[in-house]
Amino acid sequence: MARRGETIELAVLGLLHEGPMHGYELRKRLNLMLGWGRVLSYGSLYPTLKKMLRTHLIEESTAPVASVSKRHRIVYQLTDVGDLEFERLMTEVGPTAWEDDNFGIRFAFFGRTDMEIRLRVLEGRRSRLQERLARVQQQLEMTQAEVDQYAAELQRHGVESVEREVRWLSELIDAERDRAHTQGAVSPRLHTDQSSPVTRGEEP
Amino acid sequence: MARRGETIELAVLGLLHEGPMHGYELRKRLNLMLGWGRVLSYGSLYPTLKKMLRTHLIEESTAPVASVSKRHRIVYQLTDVGDLEFERLMTEVGPTAWEDDNFGIRFAFFGRTDMEIRLRVLEGRRSRLQERLARVQQQLEMTQAEVDQYAAELQRHGVESVEREVRWLSELIDAERDRAHTQGAVSPRLHTDQSSPVTRGEEP
DNA sequence: GTTAGCATGTAAGGAGTTACATGATTTT
DNA sequence: AAAATCATGTAACTCCTTACATGCTAAC
Numbered sequence A, B: 001m002a003r004r005g006e007t008i009e010l011a012v013l014g015l016l017h018e019g020p021m022h023g024y025e026l027r028k029r030l031n032l033m034l035g036w037g038r039v040l041s042y043g044s045l046y047p048t049l050k051k052m053l054r055t056h057l058i059e060e061s062t063a064p065v066a067s068v069s070k071r072h073r074i075v076y077q078l079t080d081v082g083d084l085e086f087e088r089l090m091t092e093v094g095p096t097a098w099e100d101d102n103f104g105i106r107f108a109f110f111g112r113t114d115m116e117i118r119l120r121v122l123e124g125r126r127s128r129l130q131e132r133l134a135r136v137q138q139q140l141e142m143t144q145a146e147v148d149q150y151a152a153e154l155q156r157h158g159v160e161s162v163e164r165e166v167r168w169l170s171e172l173i174d175a176e177r178d179r180a181h182t183q184g185a186v187s188p189r190l191h192t193d194q195s196s197p198v199t200r201g202e203e204p
Numbered sequence C: 001g002t003t004a005g006c007a008t009g010t011a012a013g014g015a016g017t018t019a020c021a022t023g024a025t026t027t028t
Numbered sequence D: 001a002a003a004a005t006c007a008t009g010t011a012a013c014t015c016c017t018t019a020c021a022t023g024c025t026a027a028c
Helices: A006-017 A024-035 A042-053 A080-091 A100-108 A115-141 A149-181 B007-018 B021-032 B042-054 B080-091 B100-108 B114-145 B149-182
Strands: A058-060 A074-080 B058-060 B077-078
Touching: A006 A024, A006 A042, A006 A074, A006 A080, A006 A149, A024 A042, A024 A100, A024 B149, A042 A058, A042 A115, A042 B149, A058 A080, A074 A080, A100 B149, A115 A149, A149 B021, A149 B149, B007 B021, B007 B042, B007 B058, B007 B077, B007 B080, B007 B100, B021 B042, B021 B100, B042 B058, B077 B080, B100 B114, B114 B149
Parallel strands: none
Antiparallel strands: A058 A074, B058 B077
């Protein structure tokens, strides 16, 4: 829930990794995915798509869409380059993976990463938040008593929120570890009904 | 915890409303206040101060600081114009008050607003979040089952967080209303030990 | 005396928003 | 027939970040 960085590109790669899509739909899915704050504007999405076309990460799909709709729409799909780039970004472990902006998208596409990577990213994120908590608590001791009541209440609520997120991450980490022990490679409980992995009705 | 807008200016006005301060200290206080996400950079703060000087919202304090420190520092203080502008911004009720960016700062300075304003802003914020919840939940019904497990978990956690914030706001609203009934004008429980409202040690 | 932190700034540039512009198609 | 919403785009602009540049002072 914060500022974005190179976020959109990864999100687009991830969504197109599921299957071809046109810009308008991409925007809707994106807004659902990272839409807790602001809503992504067209003035942001379309130029990004153009740029990704230029760098050959995506291409216009030539396959005629099996749809009644005769609307003018441009369906995009990943190129091999784009596929590799997605892989590369998703296996990248480091600050970019657990900063506020990117973490959400990284997490949303966790289904396409190894558990090892997932664990590293979750733990990185947790450390990040814990550092932040430590810093704030330390500063609260230093500056104590000088803040007014409302400001203090805001601080308190902020700390509580971050602590909650830390607990959430801890639970996720434990869950990943459990799965690592009960099974060797793939996840047992998470991927339950994956009989039809990508079945999306293109407006029937 | 999100994007900023005209946020910094209000924050600076609010902090200087407490008393004169120099840029470096301003930055530290600002980071504590809105620092849950990113940290404010100098490249952002100093140009803002310059701009506020130009528009006569603030001025360089000529009063020699009662301090041993001989460090080169520029102490800023509010002008009458700046004071009025702060008042104006703080009494402004509307989207700008309860958007993600501004709400935090508005809240932090609630001590300098009437309860009537506070209530309107808190309720506005709550409605905003509830709309957002409704929108997401509706879209979840529409798109249901197509999302993968991790994406779904992220959604779930997001919804939970927002619901938590709504509860928090509701408690605050109730508290304000209680105070309105038990007392006429000023707050009873919040302002407890305000014997020395602004006593900050300028490095002793 | 040298490292760490205080203190102020500037220039270049990235990322995304707002507002504008256009038109087709579906629903009411 | 009008309204909604699908669909794609562009131009100007804002806000902020990164990286650079400088020098002082406190502590070790």
